[in-house]
Amino acid sequence: MPFVRNGPDGNGRGVTGSGPYGRRERPPPPEPLGEPTVDAHTHLDACGCVDAADVTAALDRASAVGVTRVVTVADDLASARWVVAAAHWDDRVTAAVALHPTRTAAVTDADRDEIARLAADPRVVAVGETGLDHYWEYSPPEAQEHAFRWHIDLAKRLGKPLMIHDRDAHADVLRILDEEGAPDTVVFHCFSGDATMARTCVDAGYVLSFAGPVTFKNAAALRATAALVPDEQLLVETDAPFLTPHPHRGRANEPYCLPWTVRGLAVVREVSAERVAAGARRTAERLFGLVDLPPVAAQPAPGVPQLRST
Numbered sequence: 001m002p003f004v005r006n007g008p009d010g011n012g013r014g015v016t017g018s019g020p021y022g023r024r025e026r027p028p029p030p031e032p033l034g035e036p037t038v039d040a041h042t043h044l045d046a047c048g049c050v051d052a053a054d055v056t057a058a059l060d061r062a063s064a065v066g067v068t069r070v071v072t073v074a075d076d077l078a079s080a081r082w083v084v085a086a087a088h089w090d091d092r093v094t095a096a097v098a099l100h101p102t103r104t105a106a107v108t109d110a111d112r113d114e115i116a117r118l119a120a121d122p123r124v125v126a127v128g129e130t131g132l133d134h135y136w137e138y139s140p141p142e143a144q145e146h147a148f149r150w151h152i153d154l155a156k157r158l159g160k161p162l163m164i165h166d167r168d169a170h171a172d173v174l175r176i177l178d179e180e181g182a183p184d185t186v187v188f189h190c191f192s193g194d195a196t197m198a199r200t201c202v203d204a205g206y207v208l209s210f211a212g213p214v215t216f217k218n219a220a221a222l223r224a225t226a227a228l229v230p231d232e233q234l235l236v237e238t239d240a241p242f243l244t245p246h247p248h249r250g251r252a253n254e255p256y257c258l259p260w261t262v263r264g265l266a267v268v269r270e271v272s273a274e275r276v277a278a279g280a281r282r283t284a285e286r287l288f289g290l291v292d293l294p295p296v297a298a299q300p301a302p303g304v305p306q307l308r309s310t
């Protein structure tokens with residue numbers, strides 16, 4: 001999501017930083033899933049987590065309802081340092097790092113060097129979120145495109161999945177992927193395209209990740225899209241603290257809220273929630289190499305700060 005914490009659920013709060021979202025009241029926990037699953041895209045720092053105890057508490061809440069792993073995603077350099085640290089605090093956490101498209105107006109060589117170094121960490125399982133955002137006007141389109149091309153190249157050099165942010169930029173994102181040559185694994189986080197784009201992505205071998213909006217009452221077209229995606233190309237995510245699923249839209253989102261989205265997808269795909277949960281778990285394990293990851297204890301954090309400096 002954009003770094004400006006403007007509730008994408010339409011509440012219009014132009015809030016920056018973690019505080020107000022972290023303080024919004026959390027929904028009661030959902031009924032636990034019958035199969036464990038993976039939250040493929042969340043922002044634990046923006047959810048209000050600061051230290052290892054916060055991360056453990058958030059993952060305990062998630063695990064209690066069957067969300068046994070998360071990928072926590074950075075959107076700027078400070079966040080990138082924090083997510084890598086968090087991925088070394090708890091075995092259930094892995095990270096993705098990149099500069100969000102809205103954060104690309106003034107990127108230095110030193111910024112790129114640090115992102116590349118952090119992205120090489122063994123507990124960083126994807127380069128992202130990167131892509132294009134034609135909704136917010138914080139970074140000029142040329143700067144976004146330049147950064148997107150650089151992140152595509154980084155993902156290929158590291159052999160890691162590319163995690164795409166595409167807001168109102170479907171055609172340009174697909175064009176640039178074609179021009180650069182896509183990495184082996186491409187994930188469209190919070191997929192928002194129509195059925196035609198979904199088919200294009202599925203045919204290209206891309207993976208589509210669905211978040212809370214598939215549960216929203218006005219999202220019939222998105223639900224139809226979600227029904228088209230094969231199990232092996234489907235992920236589920238919260239994008240917390242944003243996009244809280246129905247029936248708790250507007251309240252604070254966290255990884256433990258994922259079961260509402262899983263159940264929403266199960267209805268549109270006409271399968272059980274267990275099948276959606278297990279299918280998305282297997283897809284995440286395969287794409288992100290989760291099963292083969294050495295435990296945290298075997299991988300001391302490579303000089304990353306233990307706390308986010310803000």
Ligand SMILES: [Zn+2]
Binds near residue numbers: 041042073239
């Ligand atoms: Zn996000």
